[in-house]
Amino acid sequence: MRVKFNLDTKLYFLIGDPMEHSCTALVNNRMFELVNENALCVPVTVKKGQLAEFIRAAKLLHAAGIYLTMPHKGDIIPFLDECEESARVFHSVNHVKIVDGRLIGIGLDGVGMGRTIEKAAGGGSLEKVLLIGAGAVAGPIAADLYRRGARDFKIANRTVQKAEALGKLLEEQFQDIRVECGGLEESFLCAAAADRDVAVQCTSLGLGGAGKDSAQDFQSLDFMDRLPGHCIAADVLYPKTSFLQRAWKNGLKTVDGMWMALNQQEEVMRFHFGADITERELLEAEEAFHAAVTMREVRARRRRGEM
Template sequence: MRLKYDVDTKILFQIGDPLDQCCATYLHNALYEFCNVNAVNLSVPVPKGGLGDFVKAAKVIGAAGFDLTMPHKSAIIPFLDECDPASRAFKCVNHVKIREGKLIGVGLDGAGMGLSLQYEQGDIGGRHALMIGAGAVAGPIAADLCARGVKKFTIVNRTVEKAKYIADTLREIYGADTTYGPFTEEYLSQTAPDITLAVQCTCLGGGSHWQEFPHLGFVDLLPKECIAADVLYPTTTFLEAAKSRGLPTVSGKGMLYQQQLAMMEFYFGVKLGPDALAEAIEALEVAIALRGVRNERRAELASMSR
């Protein structure tokens, strides 16, 4: 992958803290090249509380925009001049473009998951969705599912008030039929037999949190036609439990692939067809590998400096 840079190059950033697990910069640069877009994406750690200074700097240098990960997805909203209603309501924005000094934000996590489910499993309209977790991505994903015909939701979360907020917002904005409750084995088991789409939206059960998903017994009670989806990738304990039941599964990889296609249209007006999905998949695989090499090298340098 070659990085082009000249006076016309659009500069974008990936910001968050920490960025050790992020591979978006590699992925985005590969897609820029594939689309022949004269742009470059750079990773910049921006700690909590530093967002205001970064926004000022981005405007001064003429940045075209920036991608956000934690802890900035909600914190960016007061800085925005424009934002789509769902992203504002659920306080989750992960892409910002700067046009004539104005910040225009959008959350594409929802579109990524919705497009991935539709691409891999077909029409999902009419299903009863269980949203596991009520963090930053759960609301936008539920909003996108509403747009695809899902009108009944059950939201569970450790902090029940957060689940209630998503349930109330879906009802008010989209007229969805919603219920909510605690993230407990009892409540999940009680709800499971009616669920036909389960979306895991927490950080539990994947990567370093592999052993931390506390309640998986409910998976045995899900109907055989239930689709199990997860925002994490490549797999999680939840997805593995669903696979063992023979349920159709969708990992967070598909969500990330599809999100890239939506991102290219948001930033550059480039509409990519289905043929570009293979390029996005290849770019992501390379990005994950490069992330691993980078982190190994960091660890080596850290041990040498001790």
């Protein structure tokens, strides 16, 4: 269905800050078309601290839902009338639907990455995980991987206390779990990498690709040479991060953040519209994602004055 721009048009907002890197509004609108919904998703920059004001505006505009990215995934929770348990525990809500003025939240990042990794593993073990990062996205991914068989976690994060806090939370949630935490130092990473089935890059590092922006990249990725050949290297970012480039060089099977976002769509469309999507619709969404990534690159080059 085309958007009819009438009083029945369901209005969704995609909010975060910064929003320059986000590619998902185009994909969301394509999904609406594919499931035949008269709906529109509008990206808006909403700064930290502006959520209360934004929610008042969204209700006034009779918005049907909100898609959330950084830095709002935890901050939204006090505003919710209902929140899915795992999203509350891991402080990470990325979808809200507004029903009769009530806000209902859910976190779908974990299932997006978990499903992507499980598909790539093709039945192989997911027991031993190296989790790099301990921000909002890391906990839900670890919890989802637990549900798919992961039991032994090594968590590496710049701020070790945050890795330890996440480790403690995981141990409270899941009794039969082993967790070891450390910093991003090569010594911890190399020792942790040796026997892993999965390595998940959950920080914002390496987006520019290898050798592009040393301030926003790993000091060394040599630990990746220790990952066993069967290990799946997963990155929450896309498309050509330094982590993924090293994994390709080492011949590892890789998955990226684009598929993490795409594999969420099945749950996203069910949550917001009660709609089931097919594999063919997912492939259509993939095409929209590639188009959005290209548009993002073109915009960035224009900003840098390169075209």
